[in-house]
Amino acid sequence: MPRTQIEPQFPTERLSILDSDGKLDTKLEPKLSPDDLKRLYRAMVLGRRLDERMLKLQRQGRIGTFAPIKGQEASQMGSVFTLTPTDWMVPSFRETASMLWRGWPIEKILLLFAGRLEGSQPGPEQRDLPIAIPVATQLPHAVGIAYGIQYRGEDAVVMAYFGDGATSEGDFHEACNFAGVWHVPVVFVCQNNQWAISVPIKKQTNSRTIAQKASAYGFPGIQVDGNDVLAVYAASREAVDKARAGEGPTLIECVTYRLGVHTTADDPTKYRADEEVKAWEQKDPLTRFRAYLEKKKLLDGSVEEQVDEEIARAVERFEAMPPADPLGMFDHAYAELPPDVAAQRAELAVRLEAAADATAPAGAEPVSPPMRGQRRTSRWQN
């Protein structure tokens, strides 16, 4: 019995439409209206400028650790742009631009990174999950939502984001496997930014591409130039339309680059070469898109100023917010607080009041919290 080929080789496509030298494949150029192109550009600029502003806020201690997106604006905007408000968006922790596009107010994002969970509350109608910190674990959630959509026969799709490092986690593989078996409307968007903190893609996986991993789960994967917003848009459009038409999941690998730090707690000079960063700076998604829009005479000189103004106002609103009420930590722990947790809340309330009184003018009696079952008199006094 000979060895035979039981499956054809799975070909993996790569899509690039507008390269960093300004060359454009006009056959593949997506049909986006001038208005859409301008909106895309504005959203990318907003992502970039907010990132720069947040970095300053973090350095000044006004917000905490966050993961910058600089360099990944095209991957995020090209993909999220294809969703409607009734679709679902499932972010990791690095999708600031996508989140802004989906309607997250800037001050909410700032609030979250200032350590307050109020900032991760989606609006009442908003079909976005809050950001997920444990890598890849949000992907099964996306598949579960897509299952729900299919179960109720709803017209919606789910787009889920993650990084290259996430593709090593079991949750990524389990999510892909379930999505393939269930044939649900989910689009997996991997932002392969070359690094998972200090680990380069070569040490992350021995696969030639991330896109090809989809083949193992029985659905298409495509690699795109992630710094080419037109290519990301075209691939996402196709994937979202297919999902909506009941044609199942797609994995999109956006080949991009994280130009800045992994998070504000990271120092990339320890593990990557300046030349590498410089080479990728030449492929900056914003420069490339700006040149494209210039040729089309669609550039409006005031975008940057408008965006900065919007950010400045949001920062003002953020800074004007009253400080966090410590008792708020109990608000959403359970649907209804169990009696013992309610007692803990009451205990904290008393402590807070006592602390407030201690700083009050002299004469105010500090109240100490009563101990449960406290005896009125001591035995030795009897």
Added chain:
Amino acid sequence: MAKLNMVKALNLALLEEMERDPDVLVIGEDVGVDGGVFRVTEDLHRRFGGTRVIDSPLAEAAIIGCSVGMALYGLKPVCEIQFSGFAFQCFHQIENHAARYRQRSQGRFHCQMVIRMPYGGGVRALEHHSESEEQFYAHIPGLKMVIPSGPRTARALLVAAIRDPDPVVFFEHKALYHASKEEVPDESEAMPIGRAQVVREGRGLTLVAYGAMLRVALEAAETLQAEDGVAPEVIDLLTISPLDRETLTASVARTGRAVIVHEAPRSFGPGAEIAASIMEGAFLSLEAPIRRVEAYDVPFPGFAREKANVPDVARVLAAARETLAF
């Protein structure tokens, strides 16, 4: 009234809730055509079809992770983890996500879901098939941890768990599945989660137990009454978290003594929490130190030694007598 064993009682609860609410669905390994390895989901696949009774691929993290997504979407999944010993493969989805989404989204989303798993020893099983690990879930805020002790409580608590807006981990003791039959009311019955039951009123000593250990505690109580002239009060905890501290302390305030029995290893186990709670609530009524009878602090030793590891009546009697003699 029908007399049912625990498997049939659980099956009835699932059937009732699935008929009542089209958003309830069942997902797990072998839960569909096969009806679950313990047959708890038997016949549901035939009645409700494969879309609602989902034979999932073999992957615990995705079973819970996808169920979290379903719950965020508005469905009410009842997940089966085939054996609690394999729930560590999805522990992160339970702790990082199911228990936290309500808080993380500040009330915008929540996870109404039940995670059922068989647990416990005494059935001569392989490694990872006999452990009691309720302490891990009881320690997670945002989650509820429920353990029925027989057919009727199993049915009524599972119904309540499915209707509970917060995620519930639901342990079913394997040794109880076929242990006995019990009258179960014809009409649907739900018991409140978070409330313990005094299953035997008494004086002089309170025995606290749950799951399969309830039988052990009850048997010990009978013996103590017959041989020692003490009629202990016996509490069936039913919910491990949130703990019904009121019932516990009220009982010990009356009896003055407590012995706690559980199958989880001793250190940092539920017994420590229960004892601390009694100390806080009924310290002045205590006539003797609170005693605990549990599995030892060793990895579950294999079934040739499980009888020595899992508490039995003799161990409970010994602890009770020491307490009474103090």
